Amino acid sequence: MDIIANVYDFNITQEDFECAKVHLIDCQCPDNASDKKTIDYLIDRYLLLNQAQKFGVEVTDDEWNDKLFDTAQGFDSREHYLEFLENHKLTRVRYEDFLKETIQITKFLDKFNGFIKERVAKDISSFANSNSDLFSCCPQAHVYNILLQGVTDENFKKLMKIRKDIETLEDFKKMADTYSECPAGVKCGDMGFVSADTFIEELDDVIFSLPLNEVSLPVKSKFGYHLILVTERSESNKLSNDEKKDMMLNCLIENKSELYLHSYVEELRKEAEEKGKLNIF
Numbered sequence: 001m002d003i004i005a006n007v008y009d010f011n012i013t014q015e016d017f018e019c020a021k022v023h024l025i026d027c028q029c030p031d032n033a034s035d036k037k038t039i040d041y042l043i044d045r046y047l048l049l050n051q052a053q054k055f056g057v058e059v060t061d062d063e064w065n066d067k068l069f070d071t072a073q074g075f076d077s078r079e080h081y082l083e084f085l086e087n088h089k090l091t092r093v094r095y096e097d098f099l100k101e102t103i104q105i106t107k108f109l110d111k112f113n114g115f116i117k118e119r120v121a122k123d124i125s126s127f128a129n130s131n132s133d134l135f136s137c138c139p140q141a142h143v144y145n146i147l148l149q150g151v152t153d154e155n156f157k158k159l160m161k162i163r164k165d166i167e168t169l170e171d172f173k174k175m176a177d178t179y180s181e182c183p184a185g186v187k188c189g190d191m192g193f194v195s196a197d198t199f200i201e202e203l204d205d206v207i208f209s210l211p212l213n214e215v216s217l218p219v220k221s222k223f224g225y226h227l228i229l230v231t232e233r234s235e236s237n238k239l240s241n242d243e244k245k246d247m248m249l250n251c252l253i254e255n256k257s258e259l260y261l262h263s264y265v266e267e268l269r270k271e272a273e274e275k276g277k278l279n280i281f
Contacts (some may be wrong), residue, residue: 005039005280007046007272016042018088019098026220040181043278047062048267049101059103067099091247104144106182109261141207142232147223149181159225166215172229182262185211193234200259203228223262 005012021039075081085092146162148155162179166172174188196208202221206228210216216228271279 003281005043006278007043008050008277010046010049012039012042012046015090015094016098017173018090019095020045022088022090023098025100033176037181039280043269044265045101045105045281047265047272047278048105048108051241051268052104054113055108057108057111058105059100059107060143063103064100067103068096070098071099104196106192112261112264113257116257139196139208140234142178142193143207144169144189144229144231145191145203146172146176146180146189146227147182147224148179148226150222151220154217155225159227161218163227165228166227169213169231172215172227175227193232208233223266 003011004014004017019039020042023037024041060133072078072081075084082092085095099175146159148159158179161246162175166175172217173189180189194207196204200221200223203219204227206216207230210228210230212230212233214229218225219228269278
């Protein structure tokens with residue numbers, strides 16, 4: 001068994017690597033299955049799995065049977081399934097264990113996101129009730145993002161090179177799939193609609209001043225360097241003040257929760273490295 005990395009008590013093997021590549025392709029992210037991004041995905045995955053087990057998240061028999069049933073539906077026959085595994089150099093036991101781990105991680109992330117959203121919603125609602133006049137207008141923008149983690153000259157130059165190869169929205173999406181460095185469980189590429197003053201502070205001015213459909217120069221934030229593309233903006237003028245307020249609160253909760261998760265995975269990785277619990281061979 002070839003071990004390519006370990007995270008706490010988890011040994012990441014070549015078979016795990018192949019499972020992850022299949023998973024990323026199944027998620028319609030084939031370009032994310034490059035070697036480096038696959039290993040990064042696995043590290044984030046097992047950091048989250050370690051937390052899931054630490055907090056006692058378990059998979060019920062019904063959840064497991066439903067997952068196996070859904071998986072079987074993707075194949076014409078058992079023989080087709082076994083042929084698929086053989087073609088990807090996977091054993092049935094490890095592949096199905098990988099699927100079970102995915103359920104465990106997803107359940108943990110659901111709990112994590114629920115807790116964070118509840119906390120963010122409470123903080124934001126308190127602020128909104130005290131400052132209702134600030135919510136009289138809710139400008140929004142549909143944002144696409146490519147992130148390279150780390151504020152380095154190398155990442156700045158790499159994004160400048162990537163920028164030259166982007167001519168269309170589809171080009172941007174493909175580059176995001178290929179290069180954007182986001183932890184497992186965090187959206188990359190299409191960030192959806194965000195409201196003013198609800199996203200990363202360093203990017204806010206860029207998002208609401210950048211000409212539509214134009215790719216920004218690399219923008220620095222605490223997470224690294226970003227390329228930003230904005231395709232739409234809306235002032236939401238047809239909505240009542242209460243509707244605007246509710247919409248902005250939802251955007252705040254969603255975006256802040258996403259940033260919390262991003263930071264959380266980064267902290268898990270940093271803690272594991274400091275404890276000598278993360279090693280790549």
